[in-house]
Amino acid sequence: GQQLNQSPQSMFIQEGEDVSMNCTSSSIFNTWLWYKQDPGEGPVLLIALYKAGELTSNGRLTAQFGITRKDSFLNISASIPSDVGIYFCAGQLSNGNKLVFGAGTILRVKS
Amino acid sequence: DAEITQSPRHKITETGRQVTLACHQTWNHNNMFWYRQDLGHGLRLIHYSYGVQDTNKGEVSDGYSVSRSNTEDLPLTLESAASSQTSVYFCASGNSNQPQHFGDGTRLSIL
Numbered sequence: 001g002q003q004l005n006q007s008p009q010s011m012f013i014q015e016g017e018d019v020s021m022n023c024t025s026s027s028i029f030n031t032w033l034w035y036k037q038d039p040g041e042g043p044v045l046l047i048a049l050y051k052a053g054e055l056t057s058n059g060r061l062t063a064q065f066g067i068t069r070k071d072s073f074l075n076i077s078a079s080i081p082s083d084v085g086i087y088f089c090a091g092q093l094s095n096g097n098k099l100v101f102g103a104g105t106i107l108r109v110k111s
Numbered sequence: 112d113a114e115i116t117q118s119p120r121h122k123i124t125e126t127g128r129q130v131t132l133a134c135h136q137t138w139n140h141n142n143m144f145w146y147r148q149d150l151g152h153g154l155r156l157i158h159y160s161y162g163v164q165d166t167n168k169g170e171v172s173d174g175y176s177v178s179r180s181n182t183e184d185l186p187l188t189l190e191s192a193a194s195s196q197t198s199v200y201f202c203a204s205g206n207s208n209q210p211q212h213f214g215d216g217t218r219l220s221i222l
Contacts, residue, residue, distance in 0.1 A: 031210070033210050033211075035213075040215070040216075041215050041216070042201050042203075042213030042214050042215045042216050043201070043213045044213070045210055045211075045212065048210050088153065088154065092210070097142055097205045097206065097207060097209075097210065097211060098144070098156070098159060099156075099211060101153050101154040101155075102153060103151070103152070103153040104153050
């Protein structure tokens with residue numbers, strides 16, 4: 001089945017630093033999504049991308065839908081302690097809104 | 112506010128028992144999904160439904176079943192629980208215009 005390669009697996013950064021993570025796939029997706037999961041909770045949608053080349057921001061978060069439709073990245077600027085969590089990318093296929101998920105990036109922030 | 116609710120939040124049971132996890136959404140979404148989350152595997156799709164009376168197998172469906180008798184509910188049943196099914200289970204809902212929203216999960220331990 002389809003797989004998403006998400007990297008890095010984990011990051012341990014200093015508060016105030018910028019963060020970048022990305023997902024690549026051998027398959028084409030028509031939507032890319034980025035979710036964040038806090039401990040003991042379900043994933044929460046951060047950003048949804050619907051068009052190839054689209055660049056979208058949500059506060060300190062910026063995400064882009066790759067032009068080939070096979071990749072996406074998420075940047076977090078000026079990280080703060082509450083950014084800690086697991087970030088998942090997900091690609092949505094054209095048939096229905098079934099998703100394929102990356103394995104996640106664990107983000108830890110040193111204050 | 113619309114929401115998606117999972118119950119119970121935690122459950123401990125014994126191998127061989129039948130277990131049912133509940134998922135209820137008030138978004139009026141047509142599509143509902145069940146995932147399991149395990150270390151090193153991210154989120155894996157168990158079963159999904161695109162509407163009442165519709166059910167489909169995901170990538171890890173063996174040992175699980177679902178039924179969809181109304182729009183709001185998609186219960187997940189483990190027919191005969193096995194220790195390999197110890198996991199955190201997430202339900203999600205969405206439709207063609209809305210990405211998936213997740214519940215807060217059920218932590219299931221099978222002894």
